[in-house]
Amino acid sequence: xxxxxxxxxxxxxxxxxxxxxxxxxxxxxxxxxxxxxxxxxxxxxxxxxxxxxxxxxxxxxxxxxxxxxxxxxxxxxxxxxxxxxxxxxxxxxxxxxxxxxxxxxxxxxxxxxxxxxxxxxxxxxxxxxxxxxxxxxxxxxxxxxxxxxxxxxxxxxxxxxxxxxxxxxxxxxxxxxxxxxxxxxxxxxxxxxxxxxxxxxxxxxxxxxxxxxxxxxxxxxxxxxxxxxxxxxxxxxxxxxxxxxxxxxxxxxxxxxxxxxxxxxxxxxxxxxxxxxxxxxxxxxxxxxxxxxxxxxxxxxxxxxxxxxxxxxxx
Amino acid sequence: xxxxxxxxxxxxxxxxxxxxxxxxxxxxxxxxxxxxxxxxxxxxxxxxxxxxxxxxxxxxxxxxxxxxxxxxxxxxxxxxxxxxxxxxxxxxxxxxxxxxxxxxxxxxxxxxxxxxxxxxxxxxxxxxxxxxxxxxxxxxxxxxxxxxxxxxxxxxxxxxxxxxxxxxxxxxxxxxxxxxxxxxxxxxxxxxxxxxxxxxxxxxxxxxxxxxxxxxxxxxxxxx
Numbered sequence: 053x054x055x056x057x058x059x060x061x062x063x064x065x066x067x068x069x070x071x072x073x074x075x076x077x078x079x080x081x082x083x084x085x086x087x088x089x090x091x092x093x094x095x096x097x098x099x100x101x102x103x104x105x106x107x108x109x110x111x112x113x114x115x116x117x118x119x120x121x122x123x124x125x126x127x128x129x130x131x132x133x134x135x136x137x138x139x140x141x142x143x144x145x146x147x148x149x150x151x152x153x154x155x156x157x158x159x160x161x162x163x164x165x166x167x168x169x170x171x172x173x174x175x176x177x178x179x180x181x182x183x184x185x186x187x188x189x190x191x192x193x194x195x196x197x198x199x200x201x202x203x204x205x206x207x208x209x210x211x212x213x214x215x216x217x218x219x220x221x222x223x224x225x226x227x228x229x230x231x232x233x234x235x236x237x238x239x240x241x242x243x244x245x246x247x248x249x250x251x252x253x254x255x256x257x258x259x260x261x262x263x264x265x266x267x268x269x270x271x272x273x274x275x276x277x278x279x280x281x282x283x284x285x286x287x288x289x290x291x292x293x294x295x296x297x298x299x300x301x302x303x304x305x306x307x308x309x310x311x312x313x314x315x316x317x318x319x320x321x322x323x324x325x326x327x328x329x330x331x332x333x334x335x336x337x338x339x340x341x342x343x344x345x346x347x348x349x350x351x352x353x354x355x356x357x358x359x360x361x362x363x364x365x366x367x
Numbered sequence: 368x369x370x371x372x373x374x375x376x377x378x379x380x381x382x383x384x385x386x387x388x389x390x391x392x393x394x395x396x397x398x399x400x401x402x403x404x405x406x407x408x409x410x411x412x413x414x415x416x417x418x419x420x421x422x423x424x425x426x427x428x429x430x431x432x433x434x435x436x437x438x439x440x441x442x443x444x445x446x447x448x449x450x451x452x453x454x455x456x457x458x459x460x461x462x463x464x465x466x467x468x469x470x471x472x473x474x475x476x477x478x479x480x481x482x483x484x485x486x487x488x489x490x491x492x493x494x495x496x497x498x499x500x501x502x503x504x505x506x507x508x509x510x511x512x513x514x515x516x517x518x519x520x521x522x523x524x525x526x527x528x529x530x531x532x533x534x535x536x537x538x539x540x541x542x543x544x545x546x547x548x549x550x551x552x553x554x555x556x557x558x559x560x561x562x563x564x565x566x567x568x569x570x571x572x573x574x575x576x577x578x579x580x581x582x583x584x585x586x587x588x589x590x591x
Contacts, residue, residue, distance in 0.1 A: 077409050082411055099443075101442065174544050266426070266427040269427035272429050272537065280429055294442060304426060304430065309422075342484035365524045
């Protein structure tokens with residue numbers, strides 16, 4: 053991020069006095085940050101966390117092959133399986149909530165609200181014990197399926213809501229035109245509404261994938277081997293828990309940051325829509341420009357009707 | 368089963384509520400500071416704010432809590448509670464609160480930032496033409512209007528935080544999820560009943576939060 057790109061309406065371009073003041077503030081801020089960083093690093097180093105023998109495992113193929121990579125695979129397996137199942141579940145529940153029959157709307161609404169209101173972790177605990185007591189799966193797979201189904205029920209409900217608001221945000225004319233052509237309700241949904249809603253949902257689905265990747269770490273608590281668990285195990289094996297957790301954190305941050313950036317990029321393209329290619333379109337076309345729009349509008353041509361469907365509040 | 372669970376239910380949920388309360392206050396303050404940094408005239412603060420948010424919000428919360436417990440306390444010896452009989456319980460409680468603040472603040476910051484865009488350009492232009500400094504524009508003009516616009520999404524952040532407090536069970540904080548796990552293991556003949564009790568209690572809390580924030584979102588909406 054360069055300093056130049058953030059011209060904003062919140063303050064004037066700094067003059068000589070303001071530049072001096074900003075530099076002093078920046079200096080104090082950086083000194084405090086560096087002091088904090090040095091304090092943490094020296095405290096860890098004093099405990100020998102960064103000694104040579106604790107960093108050596110990172111070039112050991114055994115360290116990666118036996119622990120970290122299988123853990124990463126466990127995280128991926130659980131997240132991908134649950135997102136695929138969640139999309140199926142979300143499609144049924146989302147369309148159910150738009151049904152013409154009150155009973156269907158009510159029942160699907162109750163399911164969605166229930167799974168969105170309770171913590172995923174108690175769902176995972178519950179499924180884990182149920183699968184264990186009633187021997188639903190062989191003991192190797194109990195933890196895996198508890199994590200997958202726990203994440204599926206939660207993410208499926210969220211995807212149902214995303215689908216519903218995606219369909220609701222489509223122009224009313226789409227629905228009316230389909231009706232005028234004599235399409236039946238299922239045809240309207242299948243041929244007209246769903247394809248457009250799914251395209252608009254793509255960024256939301258990717259950011260849901262990030263949530264599933266993060267939430268699969270909940271499997272830690274029921275002994276499922278995902279990347280955090282394997283990091284701790286490797287740390288215990290080589291006596292380098294802190295460096296191991298830092299490495300696991302870096303891996304997860306890189307993956308999730310990449311996916312989030314991809315979602316933002318697609319979202320930006322969708323927001324700009326067809327207008328991007330139009331040379332006659334004026335950038336300042338928004339009816340009520342907000343504070344941040346100035347910098348956005350200088351480079352892009354946002355579609356004021358576009359709705360961001362991503363729902364990431366930290367679940 | 369009920370003789371065993373009944374008396375323990377309220378204390379466990381009281382811990383959940385306390386975790387949510389302290390974390391929510393901390394996350395609101397730290398998240399607002401972060402949002403201010405991200406739009407401030409000082410480039411170093413903008414860079415820090417961006418990096419902090421991008422790093423922390425992409426880390427699993429389980430990892431953050433574990434890292435604080437293993438790193439902050441067991442390695443660096445930072446004690447957060449008075450040294451008495453309840454030291455471990457209190458210390459773990461505050462470690463968890465710090466973890467939730469660190470994590471939730473990034474979502475508070477991003478939600479608030481999306482609220483900045485609901486404030487019309489003219490507001491900041493008028494404020495600047497009156498000679499207000501950045502801090503004055505931010506505190507007096509932008510924050511009050513943006514804050515009122517994001518009450519509903521802030522409610523979603525609070526609900527997510529309430530649900531996330533269950534992760535504190537990983538370092539042994541005696542909150543609702545930990546109690547449920549113990550009870551499920553003790554009374555395996557009444558699994559569904561126990562689950563329904565805990566789910567219902569969580570629903571009461573989260574739906575209440577949603578209703579309160581929904582009410583104030585309507586009540587305090589900025590008419591434009």
